[in-house]
Amino acid sequence: MGQQGEEPWEDVFKPGRFPVRILKIPQRTTHGSTTAAAPKPLLLALPAQPGEYPVLLFFHGYLLLNSFYTQLLQHIASHGYIAIAPQMYCVTGADATPEIADAAAICNWLLQGLSSYLPDDVRPDFQNVAMAGHSRGGKVAFGLALDRTSQTTELKFSALVGVDPVDGMARGRQTQPRILTYKPHSFDSVIPTLIVGSGLGAVKRNPLFPPCAPEGVSHREFFSECSAPAYHFVASDYGHMDFLDDETGGVKGQSSYCLCKNGVAREPMRRFCGGIIVAFLNVCLQNDSGAFNDLLVHPSHAPVKLEPPESFVSEVEHQAVESLLPQTV
Template sequence: MDLAKYVFEKGSKHVKIFTVETKTCKKTEKSYTTPAKPLLVASPVEEGEYPVVVFLHGYLLYNSFYSQLLHHVASHGFVVIAPQQLYVVSGPDTTEEIKSAASLLDWLVHNLASSLPPNVQPNLAKLSIAGHSRGGKVAFALALSKVVSSPLKISALIGIDPVDGMDMGNQTPPPILTYTPNSLKLDMPVLVVGSGLGELKRNALFPPAAPKGVSHEQFFKECCAPACYFVAKDYGHLDMLDDETKGFRGNLTYCIAKNGKERKSMRVFVGGIMVAFLKAYLENEREFLMAIKDEPGVAPIELSTFSFLD
């Protein structure tokens, strides 16, 4: 097996992708019987116990736009949970999104196992939280206990082109970045993935999707060890989405941010590096991440930056 390439290929697990819908119901003494937000779930179908990844989508996007990415990660032996619409369209404040994410983690404790395929068990002792764009900010906020503390211990954190605001000094509340190196005291390993084109405008009508000063570079500067950082040189802020995204919001993803030539390579890279990172820190299988560290050219895209804080 070529260890450095393995994580960028489809894993050995067969995957079922399904939704868990929400409905109006009274809160019991323990939890909601259905989630407060609808979920998109990607799960292996083979019998076993699997680590859980909560994936928070970007602003104004649908969780279904990430189905190919979620499938890739799940095929390597992870249960991936992607809630829909953690935000409100109006206003920059992410407080309610953070509370919503915490509420989902509480729901997982009592209800996730019964929602999965037969003989599939979630291992919530190996829980990671990942987020793209504004969802990346929310993931960091929850890991840092901003607004509310997580009801579950978070074992790993992933920010995929995380964004904390529109530009330097204009962060969305509650702010995450402090502009002090190594100031984010996170008791967990962190992966930050950035896009080389995210800080560039696509045209005069739209600002950069991931402005310099409030995006991936600054997030990594403020992380403490252990942390990993990869930047895809010629790909944009939305290039990890599905090959085809339909509808009004789906069509917007092709015109509001500067994009690379195609999405597949970036998506495969993001999925693969997530798998390598999670296997290293949740499963103690560090050989895949170390192989990429030793041979970064094996990635399906060109990296402008790769860095490790050990």
């Protein structure tokens, strides 16, 4: 719920009402004598108040660290979600197939092992789970949702978010397993899906570097292949790395500033991304569509300039949004 006097769309772009606690679960570290080790190191942002909360699993981008998304995860957690970001690898090759299998293993571990690491008065609601990923992490999330791995998971997803997802270097140069088929609405998934895109992701930073989210393998193609219901928001003046923390250290962190075409600052894009994800999760996991429907109809309410939002929905959902438009005489 928003603060008194605020519109729902204002609320989602501001920190929520929950204080947030950050936890780290190292790989192969046990908690007590009977707790199984996590398959990968995990970074958690969770509400620091007693309660049961929906879960968001978030996969990082290519060669990035999960800690680079701390501010984004904190924003989401402050609105009443347990946000979990695995560190999928330190170094990896082009093929994402092992990564998708690891993602399935993490999902299975969460069902059995996560609660043992949480405060006793904080409980994950595994009936309401969402999955998201940035860049290559978006490819991993879609790969898991579309069963592009032999590893099965019992965890069921109620929402899917691609944050500037990337399927390879260019059309015809996709990495394995190929997610995009270039057939409209061909994804065999009924999970409600949100695609968040960057307007500058397909722009080269300089003649020496390729674009970080090339045309033909990025957010527009992912949205085009989604089944209903699916939604597409694009921030015109921001780049592929503008979702990250304001400060990202080390060699990997420094490279995030110089490899991609960026916007003027990360904070507005990160706040938009966190807010639109919260609004979407509120629809899918909490049956609260107020903020999300408002942003579909009034994209100028977002803290960044947006292209006109796109949606691929059923007639009933379309009519619900149409009813929010100003009536002409």
